[in-house]
Amino acid sequence: MHLTGPQKAAVLLLTLADRHSEKLFARLHEDEIKDVSIAMATLGAVDASVVETICKEFCENLGATGKLIGSYETTERMLLKTLPPDRVAQIMEEIRGPAGRTMWDKLGNVSESVLANYLKNEYPQTVAVVLSKVRPDHAARVLALLPEGFAMEVVMRMLRMETVQKEALEGVERTLKMEFMSNLARSHRQDSHEVMADIFNNLDRAAEGRIMAALEERNRESAERIRALMFTFDDLIRLDGPGVQLLLRSVDKEKLALALKGASDTLKEMFFRNLSERAAKMLKDDIAALGAVRLRDVDEAQAIMVATAKDLAATGQILLDDGQEAMIA
Incomplete structure (x- = not known):
């Protein structure tokens, strides 16, 4: 070691x-x-x-x-x-909070979606200072997630920016530390059931069923809490039409057919309804052409669809409202 x-x-x-x-x-x-x-x-x-x-x-x-x-x-x-x-x-x-010796190192380790969500409420000049101090690749991803008009204001200020005075820079650092980093560190103190729900979401179906059944025998209350916090493939049924359509455009067609191969008839029908008649027929043909498939491959494809839905939610393109409702933003 x-x-x-x-x-x-x-x-x-x-x-x-x-x-x-x-x-x-x-x-x-x-x-x-x-x-x-x-x-x-x-x-x-x-x-x-x-x-x-x-x-x-x-x-x-x-x-x-x-x-x-x-x-x-x-x-x-x-x-x-x-x-x-x-x-x-x-x-x-x-x-x-995020790792890093300086405030800018720490910001570089914050998810771009989280950072963009915070910065969109700040003054464009403040955002320009922040994006000029973090890594260019990270700044680019954050900039792409900002509202278009606001992002252009930030770009114009970055183009006109000269050397930032030490006092101004210290002021931005102080604000970030007191407001953003402090709240972020507190939000990272996840409940243990939330942590386990994330882990269960990444288990294959057989392992999840086996471990959940054993947990129910030992602690039914915890098992029920974890199950309520999990977001599974079947939960995609809560997406509305535009949300489903965005998800369909975001998933590889081969993975989509494989995932729906093991889906319930209700879930399949929901996806078919949100495609054109021609596209729905093509998808049905792709599913039928797969023949017998391994459950492990179906689980993997469904996990990819769930992860894609979560990524879309993290960037604000669809909303997953407290695990109870999903809609397009």
């Missing part, structure tokens, strides 16, 4: 008594605290043999015999012993 320097430091601090780790944290620079805190929060399980090796490297004869678990909770608990609560909250929000 290869560990970086900050990860080794995190392991060592977790092995020490609180009174010793408190003194070490108090002597670290702010950037070092961030690096070690990030490593500690994402460390996961560390085997005992690795712990012993690291302790030997630091000339500590601790003889650890168990495993250490590095998590957000243990990190926050340790930081609270040495730093003020508001500073700890700030560090933890930065850890939970």
